[in-house]
Amino acid sequence: MIKPEEALRIILEEVRIQPFEEVELIDSFGRVLAEDVISDINVPPFDNSAMDGYAIVASDTAGASKKSLRRLKILGELKAGDVSNFEVTSGFALKIMTGAPIPLGADTVVKKEDTDLGDDEVSIFCEVEKGKNIRLAGEDVIKGERIFPTGVHIRPQEIGLLASLGKSKVKVFKLPTVAILSTGDELVEIDEPLAPGKIRNSNTYSLMAQVISCGARPFPLEIARDNVDATKRLIEKGLEVSDTLLTTGGVSMGDYDVVKDVLDDLGAELKFWKVAQKPGMPLAFWRLGEKLIFGLPGNPVSTIVCFEEYVRPIILKMMGRSHIFRPEVDAIFEHDLQKKSGRAFFVRVNVKTKDGKHYVSLTGPQGSGILKSMSLANGIAIIPSETTLVKTGDKVKVHLIDLPEDH
Numbered sequence: 555m556i557k558p559e560e561a562l563r564i565i566l567e568e569v570r571i572q573p574f575e576e577v578e579l580i581d582s583f584g585r586v587l588a589e590d591v592i593s594d595i596n597v598p599p600f601d602n603s604a605m606d607g608y609a610i611v612a613s614d615t616a617g618a619s620k621k622s623l624r625r626l627k628i629l630g631e632l633k634a635g636d637v638s639n640f641e642v643t644s645g646f647a648l649k650i651m652t653g654a655p656i657p658l659g660a661d662t663v664v665k666k667e668d669t670d671l672g673d674d675e676v677s678i679f680c681e682v683e684k685g686k687n688i689r690l691a692g693e694d695v696i697k698g699e700r701i702f703p704t705g706v707h708i709r710p711q712e713i714g715l716l717a718s719l720g721k722s723k724v725k726v727f728k729l730p731t732v733a734i735l736s737t738g739d740e741l742v743e744i745d746e747p748l749a750p751g752k753i754r755n756s757n758t759y760s761l762m763a764q765v766i767s768c769g770a771r772p773f774p775l776e777i778a779r780d781n782v783d784a785t786k787r788l789i790e791k792g793l794e795v796s797d798t799l800l801t802t803g804g805v806s807m808g809d810y811d812v813v814k815d816v817l818d819d820l821g822a823e824l825k826f827w828k829v830a831q832k833p834g835m836p837l838a839f840w841r842l843g844e845k846l847i848f849g850l851p852g853n854p855v856s857t858i859v860c861f862e863e864y865v866r867p868i869i870l871k872m873m874g875r876s877h878i879f880r881p882e883v884d885a886i887f888e889h890d891l892q893k894k895s896g897r898a899f900f901v902r903v904n905v906k907t908k909d910g911k912h913y914v915s916l917t918g919p920q921g922s923g924i925l926k927s928m929s930l931a932n933g934i935a936i937i938p939s940e941t942t943l944v945k946t947g948d949k950v951k952v953h954l955i956d957l958p959e960d961h
């Protein structure tokens with residue numbers, strides 16, 4: 555049996571970042587850039603007006619006030635998208651809309667609100683400094699600038715910048731496909747009636763949702779029954795269609811736990827089996843060629859917690875992400891909890907924040923089959939292996955799987 559830190563270390567060592575592919579700009583959303591992006595233009599491409607108003611020569615407004623108006627003759631008007639043939643000289647103004655290019659000769663824009671809105675002539679109420687209300691060419695991005703390095707996580711604001719640079723196609727790391735195989739003779743599909751002795755297959759669905767929440771692609775397989783032939787056929791299929799395979803159930807010590815035998819038979823290299831933790835002790839991990847395989851324990855909470863702690867980070871790493879772990883905070887425990895030494899506990903907790911401090915309370919019974927207390931949790935508190943007693947007021951480390959609540 556190895557420690558959780560050791561298990562995570564072994565897993566992370568085996569992960570390889572995905573190859574890249576070129577996709578349409580919008581399909582790069584949520585993914586990670588696999589190229590440096592250099593701008594071949596200035597953004598904005600030309601000096602333009604930040605306001606609706608009048609393009610003028612700043613010195614014409616020297617000493618202007620409500621009591622001492624300055625009157626300028628209007629040459630014409632300029633909309634966004636058009637260019638002007640007028641040159642603005644002293645004594646003249648060009649009516650200009652936001653986004654329109656600054657005409658030759660003008661060195662400032664007086665906004666509408668500081669004028670009488672005149673059409674043939676305009677009166678200006680105040681002094682306007684040179685350069686006011688002008689957005690300069692290249693003030694956002696300069697031609698030749700490396701705007702993003704490889705590794706940037708593409709959010710809506712990056713999509714906007716890439717669009718303004720004319721990047722209609724973007725190189726990103728390929729999304730991993732994650733095959734999911736639930737095993738068990740007792741399982742029925744969710745739209746089937748519950749015959750005596752049967753339970754519904756929930757793990758396939760919680761895992762699919764977890765894979766989707768990482769931004770990767772789940773590939774659910776049909777339920778594998780607890781025999782070597784069925785399990786082998788479906789594991790082979792899962793390996794064929796995926797970059798990583800997750801199995802659930804069938805990795806304990808029972809007579810019908812055949813997942814390990816099948817993977818042995820297929821020549822997979824077992825990297826570890828059994829981690830000193832609760833829930834999720836029977837967790838197993840293999841490599842077979844380029845593929846990584848997780849044998850997640852069947853209990854629904856063990857499956858979810860093992861995914862959170864071990865699978866999520868590697869999926870994010872495969873996708874090229876650099877922040878692969880949930881935020882970890884110190885929090886004040888609001889219970890007394892006794893445990894035996896020898897196994898770390900991953901405890902389902904509710905995290906609340908007050909005055910910048912985090913407080914955690916248990917969300918309910920901690921049995922590894924009790925999904926309701928998992929559903930109420932926004933954090934997983936880590937109680938170290940050697941700890942035997944946590945008292946009210948003690949500090950514990952918590953992985954935030956959701957936003958904390960306000961106290």
Ligand code: AMP
Nearest residue numbers: 736738755756757758803804851852853
């Ligand atoms: P196992 O690891 O196969 O011994 O399964 C441990 C427990 O988890 C058993 O009570 C199973 O019925 C339950 N279990 C296994 N797979 C699933 C699943 N896909 N959905 C819900 N419960 C499951």
Ligand code: MG
Nearest residue numbers: 737738803804
């Ligand atoms: Mg089973």
